[in-house]
Amino acid sequence: MNIFEALREDHDTQRILVDSLVKTEGDSNARDMLFKQIKVELQAHATAEERHFYVPLMGYDMTQEKSRHSVAEHHRIDKLIGKLETLDYSSAAWLVEAKKLQHLVHHHLEEEEQEVFQLGGRVLAEQEKRALGTDYEAEMESQREALSS
Template sequence: MKIFEAIRKDHDIQRKLFDELIETSGDSERRTQLFEALKHELKIHEDAEERHFYKPLISDDMMQEHARHGIAEHHEIDELVEKLEETEQDSSAWLKYAKDLQHKVLHHLEDEERTFFQLSGKVLSEKQKEELATKYVAFMDECRNGVAK
């Protein structure tokens, strides 16, 4: 497996969680569960991606601006998550913020999949793509299993 496939699998998890979350209503147990799962996925994905994808690319002249942009978007996503955490789940503002977050995350995922992956594919060797995937997946598994304990 290459790094792009590993990241794309997690992108699909995030898309699915958003689809389900946006369909919930009010201050329900389901909304709370989905939001907690989404927050966790976003956080561990962000950490794994910055460590095992962006960091190795940021020193490359062609990739530096793109990597910094991706990291900046992660921070914007974190801010929207915080806004959701501070808002009552049964208020109409909560769903608006959730949709804003969904829009931001989906934009970020598309940027990565359509631009960043192609550019980084030219910079990374096949061996690097596989090694980064191994490290990325191991980190994600560790984070997911750590929460389950």
């Protein structure tokens, strides 16, 4: 699997999780479980993607600005997750912030897939795309394990 295929697969998972999260209600086991799961997925993804996609792309003039922008969006997502952690699941504010997270995640993933992937596809060689995909998947597995324990 190349880097773009691996990222798209994880993007699909993130969309499903964040969309499911905002459909939960109150201080429920479902909300708790989904929030913990999306938190792990987003944090693991950000780390793996930055190391095995954005760092290599920053080496090219054509992709440097978009890469930096995407990394900045990862930090905005982290801040929203942090804010959600401080709020009670049953508060109205929690759902408001969860919907902000949903919007930002969807925006971020669409921007990556529509803009960054196109540019990245032009600067990365086929062999590099495959190697980055392998490295990304291994990093995701490692990050998921570390964050879940």
